[in-house]
Amino acid sequence: MTKATTLDVPVGGRADPARMMEGRERRFAAALLAPAFIALMATTTFPLLHLGWTSLHRMDLAMPFMDGFVGLDNYRELLGDPRFWSALGVSLVYTFSTVILQVVLGLALALLVNGMKRGQALFRIVAILPVVLSPAVVGMVWRTFMLTPEFGVVDYLSMTAGLGSHNWLGDxxxxxxxVVVIHTWQWTPFAFMVLLASLAALPEDIYEAARIDRASPWLCFVRITLPLLRPAIVMVIIMRTMVALTAFAAIFTVTGGGPGTATEILNLYAYRKSFTELSIGYGSALAVALLIFTLVITGVLFALRRAK
Amino acid sequence: MKGHKLRLALLLSVSGLFLLAWIFPIFWSLLNAFKSEQDVLAYPPKLIFSPTLAAFRDVLFGPTSIVPNLVSSFIISIGTTIVTMVLAIPAAYALARLRVPGKKWSGFYVLATQMLPPVGIIIPYFLILRDIGWIDTYQGIILIYLSFSLPFAIWLLVSYFEDLPFEMEEAAFIDGASRLMTLWRIILPQVRGGVAVTVVFVFLNAWNEFLFAVVLSGNVVRPVTISMFNFVSVEQTLWSKLAAVSALAMLPVIILGIIAQKHIVKGLTVGAVKGGGRR
Known part of the structure; x- marks a missing residue:
């Protein structure tokens, strides 16, 4: 705020020139940073405080005459809300299963492709496609052309394989x-690309030495590749966990949280409560719970990363 | 030798299967966009058919044209990109190359903002924008998109600015150039590539955003990802038209993704690599 205006303030002639330069640099840096930081404060910090404040209110768009400050009532209600605990459980299952699948499949495929002499470029290009697409469009394509009973390709394959037709999204x-499969489909290429890049950067000579010692491929993998790849794997796990925890579009388009609350992750519950049932105050408390949940999991993951 | 060949065949078929699994859903929806409604509905699914552009003609020039939605998506994405870059370039330059008071803290702040669940900030934003009458306006949606595009762009740009040698500015200062001039004339041209990559990713993320758009869209701001839903309802789904709309929504990001393919890993991992304090 004041930062931009201090740029042209004349500096006293008696000041030490080096210190003068430094002071000028600081003011210049502050002037460059100020607009972005003000925008970030306005778009992230301020709404967060606002959210915390709203969560202490009863705010119902359908019944505005009941609105008012209720202290921690929303949080008390939340602790006794079975739908909240169910959503938390679905979030946990969704996050952990998708992250594990992505890392295991991504690593397996990265190892496979890294060993190829030709054709790596093809995999790299194809892996880009799912990753750049909007989760909403991906969800829509899966919901309609892949999973519709007696129409979609997956259902057709299932019937051909003798497994019968299923109501993939309605059951x-x-x-x-x-929805776990859809998320995994879209984001395994991400794990694949990151791990392939890390694999390609591993030093050759250590494998050379292992070959001379006649180490088996499995031993090479467990003793050399895995430890060297650990930082990359941990990074993929952290990033994918954070994204899975905030996932919204794919489930919203595919099932909308249904049938019932079968796929209702915490995000979706907060959204439905706020914008479908119009209980903004309670929805805000849910969003705060989600934020705390995200922070706890991120904290645990970062602690694991530092360990060892 | 025989076992070796068998293993190779197995590996090839497994990797081929992965390739197919990734390509097929995209390929299939694109293919359906070129089918007539009867061909789409054929069961078992038809791979061979006589292609038609009827679905594209309908969704582009028919009564429920999605051209306004495509325009809306472009306005949102281009607007977000411009505002983001104008704010992010100076900030990233300062973070990467100048002595900034509380630099470590400000870096952490930028990272922390990236972790916010979008559901958390859309509720207050909805309330605030409703009060000032900015729901269903471009300025409203672009402002909110800054919440995710700005931290991302700052981090990505910092990584490019840091790669430049420091002598570059020193030489310019000795020549008497002002700091702003140095940034504009000397430094910025050196990171053209990084700026271009950042532009691509910011555009892509804005194009793909969904949650904020669902809450804030209306009759004026209605991106194509939202208008998709016009073609699916409980009563009936307009299959070939839906396929054509999906194809049109996918096209820009696939093109951008392929253009930026060499940088995609960097673009996808930038925040996390930084967060751990590793280079």
Whole structure:
């Protein structure tokens, strides 16, 4: 705010020139940073404070005459809300299963492709496609052309394989599985690309030495590749966990959280509560719970990263 | 030798299967966009058919044209990109190359803002924008998009600015150039490539955003990812038109992704690599 205006302030003639330069540099840096930081404060910090404040209110767009400050009531209600605990459980299952699948499949494929002499470029190009697409469009394509019973390709393959036709998104026992598959489909290429890049950067000579010692490929993998790849794997896990925790579009387009609450992750519950049921105050408390949940998991992951 | 060949064949078929699994859903929806409605509905699914542009003609020039939605998507994405870059370039330059008071802290702040769940900030934003009448306006949606595009762009640009040698500015200062001039004339041309990559990713993320758009869109601001839903309803799905709309929504990002393919890993991992304090 004041930063931009201090640029042209004349500096006293008696000041030490080096210090004068430094002071000028600081003011210049502050002037460059100020607009971006003000924008960030306005678009992230301020709404967050606003969210915390709203979560202490009863705010119902359908019944505005009941609005008012209620202290921690929303949080008390939340702790006794079975739908909240169910959403938390779905979030956990969704996050951990998609992240594990992405890392395992991505690593396996990266090892496979890294060993290829030709054709790596093809994999690199194809892997880009799912990653750059909008999760909403991906969700729509899967929901319609892949999973529709007696129409979609997946259902056709399932019938051809003798597994019969299924209501992939309408059956509560299958719906969560389906949205996990869709998320995994879209983001495994990410793990694949990052791990392939790390594999390609590993030093050759250490493998040379292992070959001379007649180490088996499995031993090479466990003793050399995996430890060297660890930082990259941990990074992929952290990034994918954070994204899975904030996932929204793919589930929203595919099932909308349904059937019932079978695929309702915490994000979706907060959204539905706020914008479908119009209980903004309670929805805000859910969003705060989600934020705390994200921070805890991120904290644990960073601690694991530092360990060892 | 025989076992070796068998293993090779197995590996090739496994990797081929992966390739197919990734390409097929995209390929299939694109293919359906060129089918007539009867051909789309054929069961078992038809791979061979006589292609038609009817679906594209309908969604572009028909009564429910999505051209306004495509225009809307472009306005949002280009607007977000311009505002983001104008704010991010100076900030990234300062973070990467100048002595900034509280530099470490400000770096962490930028990273932390990236972790916010979007559901958390859309609620207050909805309330605030409703009060000032900015729901369903471009300025409203572009402002909110800064919440994710700005931290991302700053981090990515910092990594490019840091790669330049420091002598570059020193030489310019000795020649008496002002600091702003140095940034504009000397430094910025050196990181053209990095700026271009950042532009691509910011555009891509804005194009793909969905949650904020769902809440804030209306009759004026209605990006193509939202208008998709016009073609699916409980009563009926307009299959070939839906396929054509998806194809049009996918096209720009696939083109950008392929253009930026060499930088995609960097673009995808930039925040996390930085967050751990590793180069």
């Amino acid at each position: 509560p026992s299958l719906a969560l599985f389906s």
